[in-house]
Amino acid sequence: MEEIMVATVTRRQLMGWAAALASTAYIPTAFAETGKTRLQIRTRRDLEVLDPAFRSGAEDATVCRAIYQNLFVYKPDQDGVPADKLEIELDAAASFEAISETEYRFTLKPGQMFTDGYGEMTAEDVKFSFERIGLPKPGGNISPYAADWAHLKGVEVDDKYSGRILLEKPRASLEYILANASGGIVCKRAIEERGVAHNIQPVGSSALRLTGFERQRQTTLARNPDFQGQPSGYDQIILRVVQDQKTVELAMRSSELDFSDADPTLADSLANVSDLTVEELPGIADVWLGMNVEHAPFDNLAVRRAVRAALDVDEMLMAGYDGKVVRANAMIMPQLLGHWKDAPVHQRDPDLARSLLAEAGMASGFSAQMLVLNQPTFVNMALVAQAQLAEVGINIELDVRDGGSFWSAGKGDEGKKLQLFIMRFNGALDPNYLAFPFASNQVGVWNWQRWTAPAFDEALEKASEAMDTTARASYIVDAQKAMEDSAAFVWLTHETLIYVRRNSVRPSLGPFGTALTYNRFAPV
Incomplete structure (x- = not known):
């Protein structure tokens, strides 16, 4: 039987943990300060927007989790616990209770x-x-994570410290949303x-605060x-931007870094x-080759199918990951619902590819561009695909x-120029989160394929x-079948989550290694 792991919640589960939280009294605890300590962590890309509503990716979200509080968060040290059985603990909330599935x-x-x-x-x-x-208010900025709060009717304030979250309809992902970046307060x-300055001068209330920011450093x-x-x-905690893997290796060997993926x-x-x-966990990212279905000749289904037929995914993975990752065939990885x-x-x-090109009236072939992030993994895969x-x-x-x-290339009108690209999207425990970047309302935001399907x-x-x-x-399988029919996606891998740490560091990786929690890292 397939093992199901998902950050979802049934009515019984939701009522159960909400009642438990409501009955938990808040008791402030004094913690003894230790000597001055410093931790150096590698991050793959520069931080851009340290605002839960407009964060630009996983790196921003990880810092948001460290500087903002949530009503509740997942308890640490739940390795191997199925996602639908993960336990939560109060954070900013003294109590939280379910009145119904929508309140x-x-x-x-x-x-x-x-x-x-x-x-x-x-x-x-x-x-x-x-x-x-x-x-969002009329005329205001639309959050790229608006789908996280789909069905929100409003939040009613009852008094200084109390309020009610009201939904138009039940929300299967509510626990995950409240416990993660889109639930940051x-x-x-x-x-x-502060306006836009708040993006890199954030005001939070959690265990860590931002005290310095040097772009690209x-x-x-x-x-x-x-x-x-x-x-x-x-x-x-110092987060150092290091993209090159060899530099990461040297920094880990020389103690200039203490922790890195x-x-x-x-x-x-x-x-x-x-x-x-070195710790290894099943991967929870999506890596794929995408095609812009609005840009000729990729607006032709036969051409997209020809590209898919011409590619050897296993050879690409051998070049990019030395063959040490498992091939993906669809969006959702095996460990998730x-x-x-x-x-x-x-x-x-190749014969099928040539036949499909002929069917599209392009038997003599054509030329196109492929956008690639300047990292060896992706460049090496692109070189194989090119050949x-x-x-x-x-x-x-x-x-x-x-x-x-790279990360701005698919946004807005600039994204209309894209043809082919190799993309990586950091995953999460919730299948709707993994799928939302491909929705119609994400064209020009995260949906670089510019593909729409009712x-x-x-x-x-x-x-x-x-x-x-x-x-x-x-329903999630039905969504993936629609993606398969489009031939706009050539799935490559879900990767393998690998972390390297100094033995003196006890990390907090979050459920399934998907949510690094910097404020819970500690010396051994």
């Missing part, structure tokens, strides 16, 4: 202070934080006063002395270093870009409301 009451702990003198957290800040994502006054976090909960395990080849080279530990175990496994067929496509008459010019230029959007909407996990899994 939830919270009460905040008193005396929780925002940094930089912005005062005490109130229920108005909770209302502002959630509604600016799910219910920001300071309303700080957002309004490093970000410095420090222990927040006003935080009432468990303090950060380190006085200072790693590619398989790097893990092999560091496995026998005496003061380092909605995995499509019977998804087609496309094998390279394979050339054999069937498709001549590819590689457009290799560094991080900032069947996909409908399946995703049904999955977001389905409190029954069997029904929800079926």
